[in-house]
Amino acid sequence: MANIEQEKNNRVNIAKSFGSASKSYDVSARLQRFSGKHLMSWLPNRHDLTVLDLGSGTGFFTDLLASTYKQVIGLDISFEMLKFSEENRKESILWLQGDAHKIPLQNNSVDFIYSNLVIQWFEPLDEAITEMLRVLKPGGLIIFTTLVDGTLHELKSSWAKVDEDQHVIDFKTVKEINTLFHNEKSMLIEQKCQDIILEYQNVIHLARELKGLGANHLAEKKNRGLSGKDKWFKMTEHYQDFLEPDGIYPATYRLFSGLVVKLNH
Ligand SMILES: C[S@@+](CC[C@H](N)C(=O)[O-])C[C@H]1O[C@@H](n2cnc3c(N)ncnc32)[C@H](O)[C@@H]1O
Numbered sequence: 001m002a003n004i005e006q007e008k009n010n011r012v013n014i015a016k017s018f019g020s021a022s023k024s025y026d027v028s029a030r031l032q033r034f035s036g037k038h039l040m041s042w043l044p045n046r047h048d049l050t051v052l053d054l055g056s057g058t059g060f061f062t063d064l065l066a067s068t069y070k071q072v073i074g075l076d077i078s079f080e081m082l083k084f085s086e087e088n089r090k091e092s093i094l095w096l097q098g099d100a101h102k103i104p105l106q107n108n109s110v111d112f113i114y115s116n117l118v119i120q121w122f123e124p125l126d127e128a129i130t131e132m133l134r135v136l137k138p139g140g141l142i143i144f145t146t147l148v149d150g151t152l153h154e155l156k157s158s159w160a161k162v163d164e165d166q167h168v169i170d171f172k173t174v175k176e177i178n179t180l181f182h183n184e185k186s187m188l189i190e191q192k193c194q195d196i197i198l199e200y201q202n203v204i205h206l207a208r209e210l211k212g213l214g215a216n217h218l219a220e221k222k223n224r225g226l227s228g229k230d231k232w233f234k235m236t237e238h239y240q241d242f243l244e245p246d247g248i249y250p251a252t253y254r255l256f257s258g259l260v261v262k263l264n265h
Contacts, residue, residue, distance in 0.1 A: 007123055011099060014121055015077040029060075030198060030209075035145040035255055036061045036116040042143045042190070042259050043068070049111035052135065054100055055118025059085030059093070065114060066090045073110075075103065100128040105135045112141040119146045120171055126180055133185050133262050142186075142260040148193065149173045150254035155206070158238040162231050174256060181260045190259040200249040203236045 049069045053062040056074030058081060066072040066089070074089075075096045076082050082095045098104045100122055113132055122128040132142055149171045159167040172180075174193055181188040200206040242250055 010123060011077060011101075015079070029058075031196060031253055031255075032057070032117050033060075034196065035257070038255075039114065039116060039143050039145060039257060042141075042257075043114075044112060044141070050109065052103075052105070052110045052113045054103075054113050054115040054132070055121070056085060056095075057081050057118075059089040059095075061114065061116055062093055063089040066093050073105070075100070101131060103131045103135050107134055108137045110135045110140060111137055112143060115142065115144040117145050117147065119144060120169065125172065129180055129186075136262045138262055138264045140262045142181075142258070142262075144260070145255055145257045146177065147171050148177060148254045148256045150195070151252065153252055154239060154242045154250065155203075158235045158241075161238045162234045171254070177256055177258065181258060184263070186260050186262050188258050188260050192257045194255050196253045196255050197250045198253065199244075200251060202249060203239050206249060206251050 043065075047068060047070060050071040051065050051069045051073065053059075053065060053072065053074045056062045056076045059074050062072060062074035062085065071094070072092070073094045073096060074082070074085055075098050076085075077097070077099050079097055082097055085093070086095050096104055100118070101124075113136060119125060119128065136142070151171045152168045156168045159165070174191075178188060178191075198209075200209070239249060244250055
């Protein structure tokens with residue numbers, strides 16, 4: 001019971017964190033833009049389809065999907081993200097506030113789910129996958145990207161030299177993702193994993209971008225009262241071990257892209 005409460009609280013924090021980033025998000029979303037576009041080659045050619053953009057954020061890709069597909073639904077847990085989307089995106093899109101662990105849609109009602117850089121936030125992920133498969137029609141697709149273990153390893157190891165707290169979320173391994181999507185109800189039919197290295201002028205620049213993306217809820221929670229300026233300073237010193245010759249700070253994002261089909265039985 002305590003765990004369920006904790007998971008719910010976590011989701012409220014995630015929604016708040018993304019909500020407060022809804023206006024700054026689009027300018028600091030270099031990674032999201034890259035990964036979302038990269039999924040386009042897997043999109044189905046037919047146009048008469050119902051699509052769910054799961055964790056639609058500011059609706060940038062929901063809007064693109066709506067130029068091709070008949071019915072597009074954008075679902076997000078954050079009210080502010082949805083408000084921003086409603087004001088800035090195509091009127092034909094249906095916006096829904098909801099949790100991926102309890103999708104407010106009927107069984108077998110969606111042709112494909114598009115989800116860009118969202119499922120790393122789902123806890124427990126297997127429950128969210130069960131929900132995705134429930135709303136998908138048989139033969140329907142999940143086209144997604146997520147971040148996997150190895151992401152932000154520079155930040156993680158720099159913090160590890162300072163204290164034992166968790167400053168970066170735990171990303172699943174590629175093996176775990178394979179196991180979760182490969183079961184009696186679904187099959188991971190295509191996958192790709194690549195390291196995207198983004199460059200930052202300093203560690204504050206990186207922290208700001210993570211904050212702008214709303215990806216800071218864990219850091220905020222754990223840092224409170226625990227790691228003051230001194231710890232932060234020490235961490236930035238360790239980060240310098242990764243410095244590139246031109247003085248640029250790299251951060252690795254290990255991007256996993258997957259194409260999943262819901263089996264017919
Ligand atoms: C990194 S953003 C990606 C947004 C968008 N897909 C894009 O590519 O720009 C992640 C989004 O997932 C949403 N999110 C996180 N957990 C969620 C959950 N359990 N259910 C629905 N949405 C969730 C957040 O509110 C946020 O808008």
